Amino acid sequence: MAADGTPLLELEGVSKRFGPVQALDRVDFAVRAGEVVGLVGDNGAGKSTLVKAIAGIHSPDEGSIRFEGEEVRIKGPQDATDLGIATVYQDLALCDNLDVVANLFLGREQVSTGPGQVSRQLDEVKMEHETADLLSNLAVTIPSLRSEVGTLSGGQRQQVAVARSLLGDPKVVLLDEPTAALGVPQTKQVLELIRRLRERELGVVVISHNLVDVFAVADRIFVLRLGRAAGEFKAEETTEEHVVGAITGVGDGGDKNNQHSDEGEKA
Amino acid sequence: MSATEAATAEETGERRPTTGETVRRIVQGDLSSVRVVLGLVVIAVIFQVQEDRFLSAENLTNLMLQITTIGLISVGVVYVLLLGEIDLSVGAVSGLSAAVMAVLSVKHGWNAYMAIAAAVAVGAAIGCLQGSLFSRFAVPSFVVTLAGLLAWEGALLQVLGKTGSLNITDPKITGLANIFYSDTVGWIFAAVIIGVYGAALAVGYRRRVAAGLGDTNLVSMIVRFVLLAAIVIAAVAILNSDRGVPLAVMILLAFVVGMEYVAKQTSFGRHVFAVGGNAEAARRAGIHVNRVRVAVFTIAGTMAAIGGVMAASRLFAVNQNSGGNELLLLAIAGPVIAGTSLFGGRGSVWTALLGALVIGSISNGMDLLSLSSAVKLMVTGGVLLLAVLVDAVARQQRQTSGRV
Numbered sequence: 001m002a003a004d005g006t007p008l009l010e011l012e013g014v015s016k017r018f019g020p021v022q023a024l025d026r027v028d029f030a031v032r033a034g035e036v037v038g039l040v041g042d043n044g045a046g047k048s049t050l051v052k053a054i055a056g057i058h059s060p061d062e063g064s065i066r067f068e069g070e071e072v073r074i075k076g077p078q079d080a081t082d083l084g085i086a087t088v089y090q091d092l093a094l095c096d097n098l099d100v101v102a103n104l105f106l107g108r109e110q111v112s113t114g115p116g117q118v119s120r121q122l123d124e125v126k127m128e129h130e131t132a133d134l135l136s137n138l139a140v141t142i143p144s145l146r147s148e149v150g151t152l153s154g155g156q157r158q159q160v161a162v163a164r165s166l167l168g169d170p171k172v173v174l175l176d177e178p179t180a181a182l183g184v185p186q187t188k189q190v191l192e193l194i195r196r197l198r199e200r201e202l203g204v205v206v207i208s209h210n211l212v213d214v215f216a217v218a219d220r221i222f223v224l225r226l227g228r229a230a231g232e233f234k235a236e237e238t239t240e241e242h243v244v245g246a247i248t249g250v251g252d253g254g255d256k257n258n259q260h261s262d263e264g265e266k267a
Numbered sequence: 268m269s270a271t272e273a274a275t276a277e278e279t280g281e282r283r284p285t286t287g288e289t290v291r292r293i294v295q296g297d298l299s300s301v302r303v304v305l306g307l308v309v310i311a312v313i314f315q316v317q318e319d320r321f322l323s324a325e326n327l328t329n330l331m332l333q334i335t336t337i338g339l340i341s342v343g344v345v346y347v348l349l350l351g352e353i354d355l356s357v358g359a360v361s362g363l364s365a366a367v368m369a370v371l372s373v374k375h376g377w378n379a380y381m382a383i384a385a386a387v388a389v390g391a392a393i394g395c396l397q398g399s400l401f402s403r404f405a406v407p408s409f410v411v412t413l414a415g416l417l418a419w420e421g422a423l424l425q426v427l428g429k430t431g432s433l434n435i436t437d438p439k440i441t442g443l444a445n446i447f448y449s450d451t452v453g454w455i456f457a458a459v460i461i462g463v464y465g466a467a468l469a470v471g472y473r474r475r476v477a478a479g480l481g482d483t484n485l486v487s488m489i490v491r492f493v494l495l496a497a498i499v500i501a502a503v504a505i506l507n508s509d510r511g512v513p514l515a516v517m518i519l520l521a522f523v524v525g526m527e528y529v530a531k532q533t534s535f536g537r538h539v540f541a542v543g544g545n546a547e548a549a550r551r552a553g554i555h556v557n558r559v560r561v562a563v564f565t566i567a568g569t570m571a572a573i574g575g576v577m578a579a580s581r582l583f584a585v586n587q588n589s590g591g592n593e594l595l596l597l598a599i600a601g602p603v604i605a606g607t608s609l610f611g612g613r614g615s616v617w618t619a620l621l622g623a624l625v626i627g628s629i630s631n632g633m634d635l636l637s638l639s640s641a642v643k644l645m646v647t648g649g650v651l652l653l654a655v656l657v658d659a660v661a662r663q664q665r666q667t668s669g670r671v
Contacts, residue, residue: 057551078553093551097544097612098537106541107552109534120534125471125478132480 006069007032008203009054009085009172014063016049023049024060025227031172031203036194038218038235039207042247045224047207048090051174054205055087056080068171081107086170088161090177090207096150100142101131103149104164134163138193155186162193172203179213191217211240225249302657303605303621307628314632321632324509331506332444334620334627335515336361336578340598341619342526343394343570346563348602349530350543351611352408354567356397356415357598361575362590363419364390366426368576369433369585372440379439387572393419394568398561408564416595424587432586435579443518444581447511456512457503461496468492515577519620522570527616539563543611574598593644597626600647604654625650 007030016024024046031037041047052058054065056074065072067083074080080087094103105127112123131145140159142152149157158178165173175194179187194217197204208214214221215235223231223246231246314321340357347354368386371377377385397415401408427433435441448456468488506512530536538559541549550556571590578594579585601622607614626647633643 055551076553077551081553087551089551093545093548095541095544095548095612098540102537102541106537106549107554109537111534116532119529119532121532122534122537124532125474125480128480129478 007066008068010066010069011050011054012064012066014050014053014060014065016046016053016058016060022227024053026063027224027227027229029222029229031205033171033203034198034201035220036198036204036206036218038214038221039205039224040209040211040214040221040243040247041224041230044226045230045247046227047224048176049227050224051087051176051205051207054080054085054172054174078107081168081170084169084171085174086165086168086172087174088165088176088178090180094149094157094161094164097148099148100145100152100160101128103160104131104134104167106164108168130167134166135159138163138166138196139189154181155183158182158186158190159193162190166197170202172205173197174205174207176207177209178206179208179210187213211243214243215240223247300606300615300617300621303618303625306654307621307625310625310628310632314628314635318632318635321635324505326631326635327505328509328513330624330627330631331516332513332581333631334623335444335519336574336581337594337598337601337626338519338620338623339522339574339577340571340594341601341623342522342616343567344599345602345607345614345616345619346526346530346539347408347567348599348607348609349539349611349614350560350563351609352401352560352563353599353609354394354397354408354412354564355595356393356412356419357567357571357574358590358595359416359419359423360390360393360568360571360590361578361594362585362588363393363423363426363575364572365575365579365585365589366423366433368440369435369579370426372435372437373433379437382437383440383576386576387569390568390570390572390575391565392568394565394571395561397568398564401564402557402560420591423589427585427587432584434584436583440576441580441583442514444513444515444577446514448514448517449511450507453503453507453512456517457499460499464495465492515581518577522573523616523620526566526570530616535559535562540612543613545612593647597647600651601626603658604651606658608658609655 009031011027011029013026013028014024015022015026027046027050029050039047039050049058053060054074056077056079059073059075065074067085072079072083074083074085077087095106098106101124109120110123110127110130111117112121112126114121128145135142135145138159140156140163142156142160149160152160158181162175162178165175178190178194182190191213194204194206198217198219206214206218218235221233221235221238221243222229223233223243225247230249231243233243233246311322320326340361344354344357364386367389368382371385372379372382393415397408397411400406401411424431468491472485472488503512506516530539538549538554541552541554542556542559546556549559575590578589582589602614602618603609603622604625605618605622607618607622629647629650630643633646
């Protein structure tokens with residue numbers, strides 16, 4: 001399934017240290033267009049740090065990042081967005097005091113073309129219209145686009161967050177625990193959504209604890225353990241057992257010298 | 268609602284809010300402003316019963332003039348509150364800026380407009396400095412602006428020098444608070460305000476209908492328009508029956524409307540709300556959080572300076588007390604009384620005007636009753652506490668009903 005050719009996004013030898021904690025240790029990682037990569041690992045394995053390095057939240061200490069074959073430096077979230085990398089965080093990062101439309105367009109508000117342009121006047125009508133179109137394409141139902149996000153249910157908030165990542169026409173979408181805290185039908189919807197992203201030839205990275213969900217959508221599974229790459233599997237050719245082995249370090253490819261601990265990602 | 272509209276709404280998968288939701292939105296969202304207006308009515312009734320000069324045209328005109336300084340300063344304070352921060356220096360900044368203007372105008376013979384521009388520039392520079400310190404070094408805004416409060420008050424004494432007081436004679440400066448327009452000009456203002464508001468509503472409505480967003484409530488729009496027109500006509504009629512519409516009130520209104528537009532309709536205003544609601548989310552969305560913070564504190568300093576200029580114009584002087592006393596606390600209390608949250612992300616610039624009206628009415632009414640400033644301060648404190656308590660209860664209710 002994985003497309004050949006140059007990866008959309010390629011990390012080489014990326015390291016990140018928080019004080020005494022080596023959160024990422026020379027990690028190589030890649031994602032191609034039309035491919036869903038499952039990023040798995042135990043708590044503190046460095047999954048979130050890896051995603052934050054790509055998203056520009058924490059710049060890596062060492063290593064290089066290539067986007068569409070060209071070396072890039074991602075110094076802030078805006079750099080990542082400009083390249084076409086969208087991120088959906090575990091804590092969603094929505095503004096509860098703003099409505100659905102405002103949250104969807106946060107940081108890339110549509111500005112009206114009339115005389116209001118001078119003051120960067122918001123084009124609310126256009127934004128609301130595009131929001132309605134996008135959400136209906138994704139089969140997301142929200143009671144009112146003008147309701148504050150703080151009033152929505154957890155599932156609705158997750159759907160708003162995923163929908164938001166698609167607005168800027170990204171090439172790579174990073175999803176941090178997209179199915180955590182969701183009910184069964186909503187999880188199904190989100191997984192369906194992820195398959196639709198792959199059909200659009202996007203590169204998708206899914207972080208998840210839930211191996212069932214990962215196997216349901218991922219083409220390739222990338223395992224991190226204590227900040228290091230601990231194995232890479234094609235989803236079709238492997239079993240959950242193998243992956244669990246790599247995650248815990250008991251099976252092949254694991255680093256048996258290190259104790260199984262919680263250090264790493266939380267700094 | 269035409270059939271085509273309904274069809275479009277269904278196609279786009281958008282559901283219309285039910286009547287229950289609309290009622291809830293009004294009750295929980297707009298209740299604060301309704302509450303303040305009711306409070307104003309109660310205050311007016313109480314004072315009118317005690318002293319029938321309270322609602323006279325002359326006294327209402329005085330009231331409007333009395334609130335201009337606090338109102339102007341509060342406009343900037345609202346922005347700081349929207350961030351969830353506080354600026355304790357606005358009083359001192361208003362005094363210092365006014366002193367700079369007075370010294371340049373009186374001692375150095377500067378042109379009035381140049382002197383005013385210099386005062387505003389001083390306020391903006393101070394706000395920018397404090398905002399930069401706050402955002403660059405992550406020092407709590409409370410501390411940065413508390414230091415500012417002390418330092419700028421010292422600077423005020425320094426600038427005024429030995430005399431400690433400067434009388435302003437330039438009519439261009441004193442005119443700001445003392446010019447009244449003729450009846451005709453007053454009615455022209457009224458017509459323009461009503462016309463522009465009506466046009467803005469109509470254009471907005473037509474655009475929404477054209478885009479197939481049919482959930483706009485035409486009735487509520489008409490009600491809003493009629494209400495605004497009634498208030499404007501009544502206000503101009505009252506002001507005209509005394510000395511006429513004051514320039515100072517028009518200046519205050521212009522800033523309130525202008526800054527409300529910036530807060531609610533521009534991408535900058537949207538970013539202010541976002542940073543106040545969830546700074547980390549704003550940062551991840553690519554908003555330059557620190558730039559927004561510096562800009563907001565610059566606005567607060569600028570508005571403080573403009574308020575200070577207005578105060579000096581009303582008093583015909585700047586003295587060591589300028590910007591002192593309870594001015595700072597009232598300028599912060601006003602928007603909070605009128606419903607702007609102290610915790611950021613919720614509020615509107617209108618609360619600057621409404622809050623100033625509440626505080627101004629109480630102060631004005633008690634002056635008419637010749638109550639001591641001891642009583643005045645205690646009552647104002649009580650009203651602030653009451654307003655915050657009512658707001659806290661409303662917030663708890665929102666939380667229990669699932670609104671954060």
